[in-house]
Amino acid sequence: xxxxxxxxxxxxxxxxxxxxxxxxxxxxxxxxxxxxxxxxxxxxxxxxxxxxxxxxxxxxxxxxxxxxxxxxxxxxxxxxxxxxxxxxxxxxxxxxxxxxxxxxxxxxxxxxxxxxxxxxxxxxxxxxxxxxxxxxxxxxxxxxxxxxxxxxxxxxxxxxxxxxxxxxxxxxxxxxxxxxxxxxxxxxxxxxxxxxxxxxxxxxxxxxxxxxxxxxxxxxxxxxxxxxxxxxxxxxxxxxxxxxxxxxxxxxxxxxxxxxxxxxxxxxxxxxxxxxxxxxxxxxxxxxxxxxxxxxxxxxxxxxxxxxxxxxxxxxxxxxxxxxxxxxx
Numbered sequence: 001x002x003x004x005x006x007x008x009x010x011x012x013x014x015x016x017x018x019x020x021x022x023x024x025x026x027x028x029x030x031x032x033x034x035x036x037x038x039x040x041x042x043x044x045x046x047x048x049x050x051x052x053x054x055x056x057x058x059x060x061x062x063x064x065x066x067x068x069x070x071x072x073x074x075x076x077x078x079x080x081x082x083x084x085x086x087x088x089x090x091x092x093x094x095x096x097x098x099x100x101x102x103x104x105x106x107x108x109x110x111x112x113x114x115x116x117x118x119x120x121x122x123x124x125x126x127x128x129x130x131x132x133x134x135x136x137x138x139x140x141x142x143x144x145x146x147x148x149x150x151x152x153x154x155x156x157x158x159x160x161x162x163x164x165x166x167x168x169x170x171x172x173x174x175x176x177x178x179x180x181x182x183x184x185x186x187x188x189x190x191x192x193x194x195x196x197x198x199x200x201x202x203x204x205x206x207x208x209x210x211x212x213x214x215x216x217x218x219x220x221x222x223x224x225x226x227x228x229x230x231x232x233x234x235x236x237x238x239x240x241x242x243x244x245x246x247x248x249x250x251x252x253x254x255x256x257x258x259x260x261x262x263x264x265x266x267x268x269x270x271x272x273x274x275x276x277x278x279x280x281x282x283x284x285x286x287x288x289x290x291x292x293x294x295x296x297x298x299x300x301x302x303x304x305x306x307x308x309x310x311x312x313x314x315x316x317x318x319x320x321x322x323x324x325x326x327x328x329x
Contacts, residue, residue, distance in 0.1 A: 081105065090115060090213055095153060102153040103138060107146050119147050121220070122213050126151075128187045133180030135200060135208040154208060156201030159260065163196065163267045167300050170264035173199075173207055174307075175329050178257060180209045182322045185250045188218040192240070192248050194256030195232040196263055216248045234269035235259040238284050238314045251316035254325060258287075258311025265304065266291060270312055287312040 082095040085104060094105040108119045126137035126149070140149040165173065177199065184191060191198075193214040200210045233241070237255035240248060262270040270287060287309050295301045307328050310320035320328070 079103075079105070090119070096150070098138075098150075101138075102155070103150045104153045105148055105150050107143075107148040109146070116147060118213060119149075121217060122215065123149055125187075125189050125212050125215055125217060129184055129189060131180050131183040133176045133207065133209055134184065135210040151210070152202070154200035154202050154210070156203055156205060158197045158201070159199040159207075159264065160196035162201065163263050163265075165264045167265065167295055167298065167304065170261055171307075171329060173264055174257060174261050175326070176207055177209060177260065178322055178326055178329070181253050181257065182326075184209075184215075185253070185322065190216040190218065190248050190250060191253050191256070192216055193232060193235075194253060194260055195235045196260065199260065234271065237316065239316050249316065250321065251319045254311050254319055254322060255313075255316075257325070258308055261311065262290075262308060265295070266293065270308070284314045286314050 078098055080097040082097060085093040085095050087093070087109075090110045091106050091108045094107065096103045096105040108115065123137065123140045126134075130136065135151045135154065138150040138152060140147075142148065159173075164170075181191065189212065191209065191212060191214075193211065194209075198209065198211045200208050202208070235256050237252040240252055259269050262268070287305070289305055290301060290308070295304050307325070310325055310328055313319040
């Protein structure tokens with residue numbers, strides 16, 4: 001039976017409301033009324049009690065119903081904004097507190113309908129996904145005309161501050177990120193901007209995929225102009241360089257994973273930081289091998305280079321998919 005993570009107060013109340021609906025809608029659950037009463041008054045998660053009492057299918061349906069519902073509007077007045085955490089091309093990130101929970105608050109600063117549509121798309125995509133390796137959405141709303149969203153604060157820094165990792169650490173990281181991306185792809189979401197600053201770590205050292213602001217939604221109308229280049233150059237797949245944003249598919253994220261693995265192992269992207277033309281030429285030439293490193297003494301070079309070769313294949317049609325990459329790992 002799936003494990004239910006500790007929930008916030010609003011999530012517990014949402015679960016209790018779900019229980020009420022289930023008991024009204026499904027007569028087969030009536031036989032569990034004593035358990036239901038205990039669930040509705042318990043301090044813990046009602047879904048944990050539901051999992052013990054009803055068939056697996058009913059539990060899965062209940063959990064899916066709960067996860068599909070968006071979080072409640074975040075009232076700005078309920079936040080204590082602690083200070084600015086950073087700035088990007090689209091917005092400003094603040095550290096904030098809601099009760100005892102520390103949040104990262106992303107506020108849209110870029111003007112225009114397209115910027116707002118992309119921001120709202122990010123909220124929609126985050127609501128669609130729930131995976132241990134994807135930074136979850138806590139809430140979204142607007143304040144004084146500015147849209148914002150809130151996610152848990154990751155205080156362990158990003159991948160750029162931790163690389164290079166040991167071979168074991170880099171492979172463990174890639175496995176976790178690949179599992180998160182597989183979930184995103186199943187939900188019709190292509191990240192498109194895999195880079196070190198979008199891999200965040202919490203205080204325990206757990207890694208999370210973050211920032212779906214440039215993500216492509218395979219189930220909706222495209223927001224990107226046909227010839228626009230989106231993403232961070234050293235980590236972009238060759239098909240996305242030079243204005244191929246519409247060519248973004250799952251294979252582009254596999255390439256990004258390979259570039260992140262190279263950085264995690266060596267401290268640098270696979271083809272360095274060059275101009276877009278030089279990067280495109282180098283990327284299309286394929287992966288040339290790892291530099292000298294600890295993988296030589298350990299005998300891991302052939303295995304690591306095989307994995308990198310699968311992910312960094314320049315032709316997206318010949319590039320390994322996530323399932324093949326997972327088997328190689």
